[in-house]
Amino acid sequence: MTRRIAQVAKKVGVSEATVSRVLNGRPGVAEATRQSVLTALDVLGYERPTQLRGERARLVGLVLPELQNPIFPAFAEVIGGTLAQQGLTPVLCTQTKGGVSEADYIELLLQQQVSGVVFAGGAYAQADASHEHYRVLADRQIPVVLINAAIETLGFRTVSCDDGVALEQAWRHLASLGHERIGLVLGPEGHMPSRRKLVMARAVARAAGGELPPERVVRAMFSLEGGQAAASRLLDQGVTGIICASDPLALGAVRAARRRGHDVPG
Numbered sequence: 001m002t003r004r005i006a007q008v009a010k011k012v013g014v015s016e017a018t019v020s021r022v023l024n025g026r027p028g029v030a031e032a033t034r035q036s037v038l039t040a041l042d043v044l045g046y047e048r049p050t051q052l053r054g055e056r057a058r059l060v061g062l063v064l065p066e067l068q069n070p071i072f073p074a075f076a077e078v079i080g081g082t083l084a085q086q087g088l089t090p091v092l093c094t095q096t097k098g099g100v101s102e103a104d105y106i107e108l109l110l111q112q113q114v115s116g117v118v119f120a121g122g123a124y125a126q127a128d129a130s131h132e133h134y135r136v137l138a139d140r141q142i143p144v145v146l147i148n149a150a151i152e153t154l155g156f157r158t159v160s161c162d163d164g165v166a167l168e169q170a171w172r173h174l175a176s177l178g179h180e181r182i183g184l185v186l187g188p189e190g191h192m193p194s195r196r197k198l199v200m201a202r203a204v205a206r207a208a209g210g211e212l213p214p215e216r217v218v219r220a221m222f223s224l225e226g227g228q229a230a231a232s233r234l235l236d237q238g239v240t241g242i243i244c245a246s247d248p249l250a251l252g253a254v255r256a257a258r259r260r261g262h263d264v265p266g
Helices: 002-012 016-023 031-044 071-085 102-111 132-139 163-176 192-207 224-236 247-259
Strands: 059-064 089-094 116-119 144-147 157-159 182-186 217-219 241-244
Touching (some): 002 031, 016 031, 031 059, 031 089, 059 071, 071 089, 089 102, 102 132, 132 144, 163 182, 163 192, 163 241, 182 224, 182 247, 192 217, 217 224, 224 241, 241 247
Parallel strands (some): 059 089, 116 144, 182 241
8 A cells, every 4th residue: 555655646746645635535635636646546557445436537548440550640649638738648549450459448448447538440430340349338428539430320429521522522633633544442341431432432423424333442451551452453454543541551552553653643
């Protein structure tokens, strides 16, 4: 107990006596200080005293699907800074292949009594994935924010770009450059943002008096290698303009085009 109090006091920058008063529920401690002590307990991995376990920690889980795509570290930096300004401590949870799963992270975050969770990508954007772990958060009434398009049945607050408008702008830009054979590199079949992009692509093609042939839509995993392989298939068909569903896919498409001697952008 003494070691725990000393560590918490050092992290918060208060006296051990102050920490002891908070842990024992005694008066005489400012609310901001009390919350800082409780947050330090959570961050250091200590259990709260029984009488304090009903309170949520001032921790917010930030769940990312990966860090290789530069958009996700950028999200983490901005969201983490904003949370800190509100007196909240972000807990970064990054998924890795064969490592801790999204569902495992949610279980860990619930054990830490987080005040909320922000997802910057995950199974919620995949229609054919398991979503039971999200329903656990809903049942516990934990505030959740999803970044990017999600399946409609979850009911969480969502922040997303307009995938349809983005696709339309890209398509019209390529068309204005004289491209008529335009292809798409999208994510897996059940990926909701990719679905939205495909719907708009077909609509734009019809509005121009044509159709989008199925063979000009190639799906891939969100990686540079996936983008390169998918773009190679489109280039084999004589496609001259490619729209990709993510930056890693686009970088792979650029590599495929340049290896064939094409100038990108050109």
